Structures are given as C-alpha cells and as structure tokens.
Amino acid sequence: MGNFLAGKVIAVTGAGRGIGRAVALAAAREGARVVVNDYGVATDGTAPGSEVAEAVVKEIEAAGGEAVAVADDISTMAGGQRVVDTAVGAFGRLDGVVCVAGILRERMLFNMTEEEWDPVIATHLKGTFTVFRAAAAVMRRQRSGTLIGFTSGNHQGSVSQANYSAAKGGIISLVRSAALGLHKYGVTANAVAPVARTRMSANVPMELAGMGSAEDVAALVVYLLSDRAAEEGITGQVYSVAGAKIAVWAQPCELRSAYASGGWTPETIAEFLPGAVGVDPMPMLSQLSAMEEAARSGTRPNAQ
Numbered sequence: 001m002g003n004f005l006a007g008k009v010i011a012v013t014g015a016g017r018g019i020g021r022a023v024a025l026a027a028a029r030e031g032a033r034v035v036v037n038d039y040g041v042a043t044d045g046t047a048p049g050s051e052v053a054e055a056v057v058k059e060i061e062a063a064g065g066e067a068v069a070v071a072d073d074i075s076t077m078a079g080g081q082r083v084v085d086t087a088v089g090a091f092g093r094l095d096g097v098v099c100v101a102g103i104l105r106e107r108m109l110f111n112m113t114e115e116e117w118d119p120v121i122a123t124h125l126k127g128t129f130t131v132f133r134a135a136a137a138v139m140r141r142q143r144s145g146t147l148i149g150f151t152s153g154n155h156q157g158s159v160s161q162a163n164y165s166a167a168k169g170g171i172i173s174l175v176r177s178a179a180l181g182l183h184k185y186g187v188t189a190n191a192v193a194p195v196a197r198t199r200m201s202a203n204v205p206m207e208l209a210g211m212g213s214a215e216d217v218a219a220l221v222v223y224l225l226s227d228r229a230a231e232e233g234i235t236g237q238v239y240s241v242a243g244a245k246i247a248v249w250a251q252p253c254e255l256r257s258a259y260a261s262g263g264w265t266p267e268t269i270a271e272f273l274p275g276a277v278g279v280d281p282m283p284m285l286s287q288l289s290a291m292e293e294a295a296r297s298g299t300r301p302n303a304q
C-alpha cells in the first residue's frame with residue numbers, strides 16, 4: 001500500500017472492469033477508501049448485474065483496503081446521487097470522483113436510431129453530469145475535491161460513433177465548466193483521454209500508436225486526484241495517456257480572423273474566407289482512406 005491518496009475517499013464509476021477497475025485498485029493501493037460503482041452491463045449497455053462491482057470490492061479488501069460497491073445506473077439522477085451518498089454515508093466525506101462508465105452502440109450517422117443515440121449520451125455525458133453535480137455539492141461545502149471525466153481522442157469526430165464522439169466532446173466542455181464554476185471553492189476538474197487495451201477498444205479499426213495498459217491510465221488519474229496536483233493548480237485540462245506518453249490537449253482558441261468594414265455579404269465572405277481566414281486541417285480526414293482499406297481487408301492501420 002502507498003500513501004499518495006492517504007485519507008482520501010474516491011468514487012469511481014465503471015469500476016468493475018478495464019480502466020475503471022484499474023483506477024479503483026490503484027487508488028486503494030495509494031491509501032484511498034473507494035466507492036466502486038458499476039452497473040455491470042455489456043459494452044452496449046445491456047444485461048446489468050451487481051457482481052462485477054462486488055468482485056472489485058473483494059479484491060480491494062483482500063489487499064487490506066476499504067471499499068463499498070454501488071451497482072446503480074449513473075445515467076439517472078438518483079443513481080449519480082447514490083454514488084455520492086454512499087461515499088459520504090460510508091466514509092464521511094468525498095475527495096474525488098472519476099467517471100469512467102461508458103457504453104458503445106456503433107452505427108453510421110445516417111442509420112443511427114434514437115435507441116442507439118440516447119443511451120450512449122446518457123451513460124457517458126449525463127452519467128458524468130449526475131455524479132459531478134452530486135459530488136460538487138459535497139466538495140463545495142468541504143472547500144476541496146477533484147472531479148475527473150473521461151473523454152477520448154474521438155472527441156475530434158468518428159466515422160461510425162457520432163453518439164460516442166458527441167458525448168466525449170460534451171464531457172470536455174462539462175469539465176471546463178466545472179473547473180471555472182468550482183475554482184473559488186477549491187475544487188479542480190480535469191479530463192483524461194486514454195489510449196489503452198480494453199474491451200471497448202478491442203474493435204477500433206486501426207492500431208492506435210502507443211497503445212498502453214489500463215494501469216498506465218490509472219497512474220495518471222491517481223496523480224490528478226492527489227494534493228500534489230491540486231497544489232500545482234492543475235484544472236480545466238485534458239490529458240491523454242498512451243503507454244509511455246502523456247500529453248496535454250490545447251485549449252480552444254481562434255486561429256485567424258478577418259474583418260469587413262461594411263459588414264459581411266455572401267460575396268465578401270467568398271472572397272475573404274478561403275484565403276484570409278482559411279481552414280484548420282482535420283487530422284482524422286487524412287486517416288479515412290486507411291480506415292476504409294482496413295475495413296475491406298480486415299487489417300488495422302496505424303494511427304498517430
């Protein structure tokens with residue numbers, strides 16, 4: 001057992017498997033008492049069960065740590081609240097939440113149904129909100145705490161995961177809003193974009209550069225939950241971790257602008273926009289042909 005998170009209470013959603021499980025185990029090893037939340041569903045969000053959350057609690061306890069299980073669905077307000085209430089009821093406080101829970105329902109945009117859109121948005125984006133909202137109320141009173149959301153490089157866009165990409169982009173904006181709104185209360189908020197081998201990444205149609213392990217991601221999360229990260233003022237950031245590499249994503253900003261003294265018309269926009277304002281190249285577009293060829297051949301191209 002370490003002491004990087006000694007005395008802290010950490011709640012982790014999606015903690016029954018994969019990255020969430022690795023985060024829960026790592027937090028416990030570093031001295032945290034852990035709330036293990038997992039609805040216990042398949043990757044598409046079906047067939048819930050409580051066994052996976054309880055199994056991780058048993059792992060933590062067997063190693064000498066303290067943990068409790070919550071098998072609630074965090075896509076509901078009541079489920080998110082129960083995660084936080086369980087932490088406070090069992091351990092008296094809440095110092096960090098890590099929202100890893102997610103599902104996939106892949107479909108091309110023109111074929112995607114409401115039943116494929118809504119549950120993905122609800123689990124990823126609303127599920128992060130429900131836990132953040134309940135946790136923020138506790139942390140505001142404590143004048144301390146850390147919120148961590150999980151995003152993805154796919155927030156840049158995806159060929160067949162418009163629902164997932166939209167949710168992951170929303171999580172980044174939610175994290176930045178939390179960082180701004182809670183700063184004066186001593187609460188930080190950050191996002192992590194992992195590149196790791198999990199059951200959800202198994203069918204990605206390319207070989208992701210620097211593919212790492214769930215434990216690599218957990219190490220970054222433990223640091224972001226720690227007092228050392230808070231003391232450095234780390235908030236409102238998006239970090240990716242891919243094996244040996246950790247990177248920070250740029251904050252949104254304007255690149256170029258043009259002005260029209262007499263106001264814009266379609267004609268003046270046509271004259272100025274292509275040359276003076278231009279475009280910001282979309283990296284994912286350059287990978288489309290390789291992805292399409294991989295789909296035809298059954299191979300997996302490399303992605304940088």
